[in-house]
Amino acid sequence: MRRLIALFLCWFAVGVHAQQSTLLQNVLNELGNHATVRAAFTQSRENPALAQPQVSQGQLLFVVGHGMLWQVTEPYRETLALTGGRTARIDEQGQSQTVRGGDRGVAQVSQMLQSMLSGKQDDALRQFDIDAQGSLSHWTLRFTPRQERMGRVLRRIELGGDQFLQSIRVEMQNGESTQIRFSETRDAGPLTVLEKRALGMPP
């Protein structure tokens, strides 16, 4: 009897696993269908060094294969272009100035997100165990670092959404957590010349 239960559990576990990876695949396929996406975002950050959470708002433009434009409008105005491992600040004239290249923090997470949202999960699977929950119309992907080194810094990343990505939550081991919520998510339509230039795309 116990053997039967064990066997059943094994089968069930395999089933769950298979179901999860199909969900993950379906979610990624769905996300990959939207090559360019615009959304409004609200980011809220808690950190042990902070007495109250930091909240910022703005617009996000995501282009598969090129990166994203992170445009903060509140409480200050700033546009960052996150392309590959590079972070650049874009001024009002559309001139870009490299803030940093190839660092392990923001760039690594943004790179992982970029490849996930492009439907390429190899990079992410190398770095994270991915746990998919829910259904295609309401899903959560939980990323736990597989690398011990990263695990000592980063606790987990959670992505949630439906047809589009609707939220990102980044939890650090030092107690910091960053919650990003998206609204008015939509296919972007044609890009402006300034946007293309900022993302290093051909005009």
Next chain:
Amino acid sequence: MSGPSPPPRAPHLRAPLFGAALFGTFALAVALLGAWLLFGRGGTPIQTDLLAMLPATERHPLAEAAVERLAHANGDRMVLVVEHANDSEAKDAARDLGKRLVDSKAFASITAELPPFDLDQLLAPYLPHRFHLLTDADRASLTRPDYDPAQALARRLNEPFLAGVGIKLQDDPFGWLQHWLDQQPWSRSPLVPEDDLLTAHRDDRTYVMVIATLRGSSYDDTVQRTGLSALAQAEQTVLQDHPGTHVLRAGAVFHAAEARAGAEHDVHVVGLTSTLGIAVLLLWAFRSPRPLLIAFLSTAIGIVTAITATVLIFGQMHLLTLVFGAALLGEAVDYSIQYLCARANAGATWQAQRGVRQVRPALLLALATSLLGYALLGGVPFPALRQMACFAMVGMLAACLSVFWLLPALLAKPASKPLSPSLVGLARRMQNGAARLGHGRYSWIALALLVLVALPGWWRLGHDDDIHLLISPPADLAREEARIRDITGLGNSSQFYLVHGDSAEQVLQREEALEAHLQTLVQQGRMDSWTGIAGMLPSAQRQQANHAALAPLFADHALMEKQLLHAGLRDNVVAAYLNAWPGQPLSMDAWLAMPVSTPFRYLWMGQSEHGFASIVLPQGQDDANVLRTAAEELPGVELVDKPASISALFGRYRTYASLWLSAALVLVALVFVWRYGRAAPRVIAPPLLGIGLTLTALGYLGEPLTLFHWMALMLVLGVGANYAVFLHEGEPHAAHVPGATYAGVLLSAVTALLSFGLLALSSMPALQHFGITLLLGIGFTALLVPVTRPAREYETV
């Protein structure tokens, strides 16, 4: 030329015997000393370090030290990169390889899986210095009048996704230290720790680095062999267990092993083949084993004395010398051949001492021209060539002296048989043919025809001064190293900047000036990056400027506190941060003591008698002209480009060598005019034409001329002059056997061809060029040499 000598009187006999005994004892002592030097001291004094062959080319004395430092920074270890299309397979293979290498116990240490480390612990030493370390961008914006600390703080606290990894927010609320740390070389490396392995991903393939540190120098024979065999075994098992795995390798030990294997192969081929060939030839010519043994004894004395002298003078012997030494057999044997020919031709009237007197002028003249040729070779400032010249001069001298002092005692009895009649007959036919063509009205037509044929060949001659003449790493090894450089982002380390000054501070300041120029190149996309000390340890002046840029913010303590609190930081965090101001500058000693500086310490050369110096390595640009622009007009900064310097040196000495050859020709011609008077043009013609025809042949073969071709032509002149002298001087003594003297010359030429000519098969380009030139030059000269004596003389005999 000299008349018949009076018969020797009895008392004279004892002196030569005594001399022979003395010389024999001397030779034996030298041989014993040589054996002890080579084998008696543990470890053979054979130098396999290719770098040791290269000449000093740099004007600044520190540059040579820097070249050596860089070569040996990675010298005594193997860098292995395990490659596989499948990520986990690559990592398993790398772990497996690491374990097997550890188990082999052939290495001092293996770095495959990284030891656990604590990021906080590594970065904590920077905290006391955080107000002295700023990026250029932060310093520039801090000193702008419109700098708004409140907005900078807000930007930092609201960065997308996360507020930085590494330095905690409370220790660095503005992110200045974080920005600076992001620029450190370890943050920029394409290799990232994954699964406790140093990993890179490229084109959907995974690369994992494994470093094996040898138990000694890469150039130590035992260390080399144990290390390489352990690697081969481990690699074989790993490739079997993880199919599809590929292991890339880099390290001096592979080059040293390849060079050693190549040289050993050359020594075997050249040494054995020429020894066998010469033995068969001499047996056939003299039809008796005794002359063969005598000739080899004389040659062996020459070679052994040369080896002993070289090791005594230079402390060790280079591979190149060893291979060249194997080829020298063919020239050293000439002296004894001349003496043996004189004996064979004399028949029953042979008297050993009279024989010596008969060949002495020719041998001395020949020795003088050879020594002259090699002395010119020794004048070139290449350590390897100097050694070869020393080796050759000592060897020839000892071989020649053995003919004068030792051989007469061993060859007191007349020869049992004359020279092989078939050889003499062949020589006579060749000699008559060449002599007939070289005299009378046909001679001018023949000469004109020769020049006509030669002209297009000369026209086609080009030249080549590439460093690969001396060092030619095997193509697949060079490819693997290039791939590893590409994956790991390491520079090629043969081109770098040397920064020097009177103090450590001055060197760092000069490096900062250089980095400003390099930054421009990076922004123009003409370079990827660079690695230098000043990026990790700014000069005191720069740190002072950083501190000064921050000072106004911290001057108003209350305002700063208000801004930090307003931004949302906790009050205890704000208090601790403000208390840390002003901190202290990062000193050289503190930097050197940090664990993170370990991989970069070799870039700091420290103090020497020539002052302080450091090395800056550029990455992603190989064009020396582009690199040189960055160093222009900067005091104390120079680009060191060792390959280019050596190529330039090759080119310079190639030009010198052609001038030297002309000068040597004039010198030899003058000697001949003094000794032979009006016959001189005929004696100088064969070596001169031999050189001319060799150049033609090289032109037709499409071989660009290198320094080594010219060096070999110098030897062709020496050897060719010998043959002309041997024939011209020897003919009157052997007038009763037509063709016998030329047969002796032919014997010399063929032995030289057998040994030097085989160098053309060498794996080292330099020796190969040497070989092909000597092959052509000696061949042509030997064929032309009968024009030395007018044909009429033969016909009247």
